Amino acid sequence: MPRDAILTEIQGYADELIAIRRDIHMHPETRFEEVRTAALVAEKLREWGLEVTEKVGVTGVVGTLKGSRPGQRAIGLRADMDALFIEEANSFAHRSRVPGKMHACGHDGHTAMLLGAARYLSDHRDFAGTVQFIFQPAEEAATGAKAMIEDGLFDRFPVDAVYGLHNSPGIPVGEFATRPGPILAGADFWGVTFRGTGGHGGAAPHLATDVTVALGHFLLAVHTILPRNLHPTEPAAVSVGHVSGGAFNSPNVMPSEVVVRGTARFFRPDAQATIRRRLAELAESLASAHGCTAEAVYEPLCPPTVNAAEKVPVAVAAAAALVGQGKVGDIPMSTGGEDFAFMLAEKPGAFMRIGNGSNPDGSFHNVHTPLYDFNDEALALGSAYWASLVQQELALDDA
Ligand SMILES: [Zn+2]
Numbered sequence: 001m002p003r004d005a006i007l008t009e010i011q012g013y014a015d016e017l018i019a020i021r022r023d024i025h026m027h028p029e030t031r032f033e034e035v036r037t038a039a040l041v042a043e044k045l046r047e048w049g050l051e052v053t054e055k056v057g058v059t060g061v062v063g064t065l066k067g068s069r070p071g072q073r074a075i076g077l078r079a080d081m082d083a084l085f086i087e088e089a090n091s092f093a094h095r096s097r098v099p100g101k102m103h104a105c106g107h108d109g110h111t112a113m114l115l116g117a118a119r120y121l122s123d124h125r126d127f128a129g130t131v132q133f134i135f136q137p138a139e140e141a142a143t144g145a146k147a148m149i150e151d152g153l154f155d156r157f158p159v160d161a162v163y164g165l166h167n168s169p170g171i172p173v174g175e176f177a178t179r180p181g182p183i184l185a186g187a188d189f190w191g192v193t194f195r196g197t198g199g200h201g202g203a204a205p206h207l208a209t210d211v212t213v214a215l216g217h218f219l220l221a222v223h224t225i226l227p228r229n230l231h232p233t234e235p236a237a238v239s240v241g242h243v244s245g246g247a248f249n250s251p252n253v254m255p256s257e258v259v260v261r262g263t264a265r266f267f268r269p270d271a272q273a274t275i276r277r278r279l280a281e282l283a284e285s286l287a288s289a290h291g292c293t294a295e296a297v298y299e300p301l302c303p304p305t306v307n308a309a310e311k312v313p314v315a316v317a318a319a320a321a322l323v324g325q326g327k328v329g330d331i332p333m334s335t336g337g338e339d340f341a342f343m344l345a346e347k348p349g350a351f352m353r354i355g356n357g358s359n360p361d362g363s364f365h366n367v368h369t370p371l372y373d374f375n376d377e378a379l380a381l382g383s384a385y386w387a388s389l390v391q392q393e394l395a396l397d398d399a
């Protein structure tokens, strides 16, 4: 079937996909609590004749569909199901019914798009091999993909390649974008605890070791890591997000302990190693210069999302077959993080972005903001992309 026919057919049940998407939007569930969403996904997959495995990585779901033609190859298509801890500010009918929780990253749309593809492909099994539909929990916590992998995802449901799809506000509906190599950053947390004697700040500063002086120097020194320790062309970010110490009601007391925490974003393991080493060196040397000690902790959270060079053309061809080559763009690397990175670290594949559109004046509500919403106009196209990708990857009989 020509690929534009895929889109036409899926558009025929777009209303049903929109209803599913809005239902999920109204009932957002956060990290590893995606019980209702997972049940809905499993029910739909069963309805369309897929083999369903639940509770893969706590609340993850895998739907398995075998093609009618002989083939040993298998591919994984992955959607995320979790919401964010954000109070929704939208007033439309399908707004969140759960206080403090919201689908502000469009994972409701991602889930509905992959369901749409499952429905289409269950009616069109003329492909050679197996498709694993992977619905993962807890993407926003960067722990859901890992939980599924640790629960044997790729041993129990082997695949030769794995693909991801995420909406992008600002890219017009009807367009796609990706790039070979790193597409999203690795994202880690770090923290330093400075310890000293503390003391009577007003009367006897000379009798104390002052952790706030060490902290002050450290806060500025952090910003020398990028320009002085990384190559000038190396993209990375190091930022401070939390500082605490002392008691608000006791400004005359020098604290004996202060804590600083922050994030690091990077695209290559070398850059990560340098940032990690320099944070500890700066903390320890500046603490020692001021008679204090420093304990530096580095928490690797999520590796960079790296597209396999040989899989990007496959993803691009799948999208181009639907919208034309001119509507599949190259996208710059983003310093956002994405836990699909854990899957791409195991299997070759590609992460694709699908346009979520903008307002007529070019403005848009970005993901992770309280007025964001997934654009239902992109739903059928996203489902069609997945189906087109399966035709692309599992076209040839190999038995
Ligand atoms: Zn997000």
Ligand SMILES: [Zn+2]
Residues within 6 Å of the ligand: 105, 106, 107, 139, 166
């Ligand atoms: Zn997201």
